[in-house]
Amino acid sequence: MIKLDRVFKFYRTGGVLKIVLDHVSTRFESGFSYGLMGVNGAGKSTTMRLIAGTELPNSGRVRRDVRVSWPLGFAGGFHPQMTGRENVKFVARIYGADVRKTLDFVEDFSEIGDYMEVPVRTYSSGMMARLSFGLSMAIDFECYLIDEITAVGDARFQARCVETFAERRKRADIIMVSHSMQTIKDYCDRGGVLVDGQIMMFSDLDMAIETYNRLNR
Amino acid sequence: MSVRAGAVHRFALFDLLAAHGRILVALIMRDVQTRFFGTPLGFIIAIAWPVSHIFLLILINGAAGRAPPYGDNASLFFATGVVPFMCFNYMSRFTMLGVMLNKPLLAYPIVKVGDILFARAALEVLNAAVVVIVTMAILTAMGVDVKPPRPQEAMYALLACMWLGLGFGIVNGVIAGIFPFWFTPFALFQMVLWIASGVIMVPDELPEGVRYWLSWNPALIGVEWMRSAYYEGYGLGELLDKRYMLGFATASIFIGLVMERTMRGRILQ
Numbered sequence: 238m239i240k241l242d243r244v245f246k247f248y249r250t251g252g253v254l255k256i257v258l259d260h261v262s263t264r265f266e267s268g269f270s271y272g273l274m275g276v277n278g279a280g281k282s283t284t285m286r287l288i289a290g291t292e293l294p295n296s297g298r299v300r301r302d303v304r305v306s307w308p309l310g311f312a313g314g315f316h317p318q319m320t321g322r323e324n325v326k327f328v329a330r331i332y333g334a335d336v337r338k339t340l341d342f343v344e345d346f347s348e349i350g351d352y353m354e355v356p357v358r359t360y361s362s363g364m365m366a367r368l369s370f371g372l373s374m375a376i377d378f379e380c381y382l383i384d385e386i387t388a389v390g391d392a393r394f395q396a397r398c399v400e401t402f403a404e405r406r407k408r409a410d411i412i413m414v415s416h417s418m419q420t421i422k423d424y425c426d427r428g429g430v431l432v433d434g435q436i437m438m439f440s441d442l443d444m445a446i447e448t449y450n451r452l453n454r
Numbered sequence: 455m456s457v458r459a460g461a462v463h464r465f466a467l468f469d470l471l472a473a474h475g476r477i478l479v480a481l482i483m484r485d486v487q488t489r490f491f492g493t494p495l496g497f498i499i500a501i502a503w504p505v506s507h508i509f510l511l512i513l514i515n516g517a518a519g520r521a522p523p524y525g526d527n528a529s530l531f532f533a534t535g536v537v538p539f540m541c542f543n544y545m546s547r548f549t550m551l552g553v554m555l556n557k558p559l560l561a562y563p564i565v566k567v568g569d570i571l572f573a574r575a576a577l578e579v580l581n582a583a584v585v586v587i588v589t590m591a592i593l594t595a596m597g598v599d600v601k602p603p604r605p606q607e608a609m610y611a612l613l614a615c616m617w618l619g620l621g622f623g624i625v626n627g628v629i630a631g632i633f634p635f636w637f638t639p640f641a642l643f644q645m646v647l648w649i650a651s652g653v654i655m656v657p658d659e660l661p662e663g664v665r666y667w668l669s670w671n672p673a674l675i676g677v678e679w680m681r682s683a684y685y686e687g688y689g690l691g692e693l694l695d696k697r698y699m700l701g702f703a704t705a706s707i708f709i710g711l712v713m714e715r716t717m718r719g720r721i722l723q
Binding site: 289290291292293294295305307315316317318319323327328330331332333 | 472473487565723
């Protein structure tokens with residue numbers, strides 16, 4: 238379970254105060270996958286980073302008792318100066334996974350070939366997402382955070398993603414941000430809508446989508 | 455029930471320690487591999503760099519051909535100043551650089567700023583040990599008698615210098631994590647410290663007013679400490695205040711860790 242306890246998060250950009258989460262308390266229960274929806278700029282990605290722990294709240298706490306992935310998305314969680322291979326080795330080590338096996342899996346899965354030996358900063362966003370996705374599938378996470386990662390690679394690669402992911406879904410949960418309601422319906426059982434610094438949680442996904450659609454009108 | 459909860463708690467602590475151990479090892483391995491130019495030879499360069507740095511300084515100061523400021527061997531006098539200063543300087547510089555260079559790795563949620571700081575520090579202790587041994591070997595080959603009359607004191611002096619460097623490194627690393635431009639003023643400050651640490655002179659021979667101001671410099675005490683291990687009767691003036699140096703170092707480590715705790719969020723942004 239991931240628990241947000243009075244989480245307050247704001248940004249100050251050019252003197253303008255932007256409140257992302259205004260003392261939000263909510264929980265993401267284990268055994269359920271959540272779709273997180275919100276209009277552009279509502280703070281979905283920031284919320285994902287807060288859940289992952291790669292960003293900290295200004296006050297309040299985020300508690301996790303499951304192993305949470307880094308937010309998967311086009312930005313990737315990679316060190317730009319390190320090669321793909323170095324990043325994979327590093328991640329395998331920090332999560333206590335077998336380095337050799339992880340490398341084999343990621344090389345095979347991401348299909349970026351010789352680019353494994355090149356610094357990640359030279360990658361296209363698609364390659365980055367492939368590596369990020371492959372690497373996260375190689376590590377056993379209990380909860381995957383997915384930030385708008387739906388259309389990566391060609392149809393064949395996508396089919397493999399869906400297949401691998403479906404397998405992983407049997408053991409792991411997802412918290413997903415997407416603008417595609419179909420994707421959210423495919424993967425999630427519950428929904429949260431981010432609006433005005435609050436998260437409205439729905440145990441019924443259709444109601445969440447309906448609320449989101451009403452906001453969008 | 456409470457027993458079970460306790461057991462669960464212990465395992466959680468064990469897991470946490472194991473996880474941090476793994477992260478430290480991964481960070482150290484990464485640093486060894488990428489510290490210089492990202493080549494596997496990097497580790498050799500990491501040793502050769504400070505060693506040549508030390509000998510360049512010894513050569514420049516020895517080439518003037520003037521009589522050693524103290525004792526009867528100029529190389530030994532400069533070495534006993536340069537080596538402790540380098541132990542302090544490299545420790546602080548690379549602990550701080552570690553935060554700047556490894557900041558992107560914080561994108562992996564289980565890597566914390568503290569892991570980066572301590573991985574760097576651990577690596578730097580190993581580096582320094584090798585650098586000191588290599589330096590002593592070269593000096594011996596040059597015909598300098600490097601065995602100090604008080605070896606234990608020399609060891610304490612080097613450890614104290616690294617302890618001080620750790621404190622400087624953590625405080626400045628946290629600042630540099632938030633303001634990357636901090637490296638430049640830090641480097642300038644290190645130069646001032648170099649001049650003010652009595653590496654190439656005998657501070658006790660300076661005028662009273664200068665000595666008063668130098669007595670605030672904890673790095674100078676490290677140098678004095680080292681020389682007191684080599685030279686009989688050296689550093690008997692009031693400058694060699696070991697308690698001040700160790701207190702300064704411990705306080706800055708403490709302050710640095712408090713800063714890390716309170717400014718963690720800003721480093722991540």
